[in-house]
Amino acid sequence: MEDCIFCKIIKGDIPSKKVYEDDLVYCFLDINPHTDGDCLIVPKKHILDFHDAPDELMIHINNVIKDLEIKYHLALKSSGLTIIHNSGVGQEVKHFHIHLIPRYDLNDVSLKAKRELQSIDKVYETIEKEFF
Numbered sequence: 444m445e446d447c448i449f450c451k452i453i454k455g456d457i458p459s460k461k462v463y464e465d466d467l468v469y470c471f472l473d474i475n476p477h478t479d480g481d482c483l484i485v486p487k488k489h490i491l492d493f494h495d496a497p498d499e500l501m502i503h504i505n506n507v508i509k510d511l512e513i514k515y516h517l518a519l520k521s522s523g524l525t526i527i528h529n530s531g532v533g534q535e536v537k538h539f540h541i542h543l544i545p546r547y548d549l550n551d552v553s554l555k556a557k558r559e560l561q562s563i564d565k566v567y568e569t570i571e572k573e574f575f
């Protein structure tokens with residue numbers, strides 16, 4: 444897509460620090476990393492988010508994540524991963540991507556609620572009513 448920053452990166456029109464590439468995906472370091480090695484897994488085909496991703500692509504991405512986990516562990520001595528995909532709220536770049544954040548210790552990434560939460564009993568009451 445013409446105005447998409449990730450399409451431009453994949454085409455090589457914008458420079459990036461590639462960590463992996465194959466026919467289906469391009470992976471590169473995030474310019475605003477949470478931890479060392481924080482990268483984005485981006486399908487080469489422009490799609491919006493996981494709703495538009497075919498099952499085969501998701502299976503492929505799962506395998507890419509596992510390979511990168513091993514590489515990061517060997518190269519950067521990471522001990523784990525946090526995997527994030529923003530869909531709808533919080534997605535700045537409207538080209539499907541998965542954030543792969545290597546983890547080194549318990550406190551290097553935090554995902555804290557920034558709004559008041561209902562009790563889980565109340566939330567579950569709604570879920571039970573609506574879901575089943």
Ligand code: AMP
Nearest residue numbers: 448459472473474475529533534535536
């Ligand atoms: P999201 O908010 O989930 O859409 O995440 C978009 C991510 O893309 C952010 O973490 C940005 O730091 C990252 N990003 C934006 N432009 C670039 C770029 N030119 N190179 C690398 N990462 C980028």
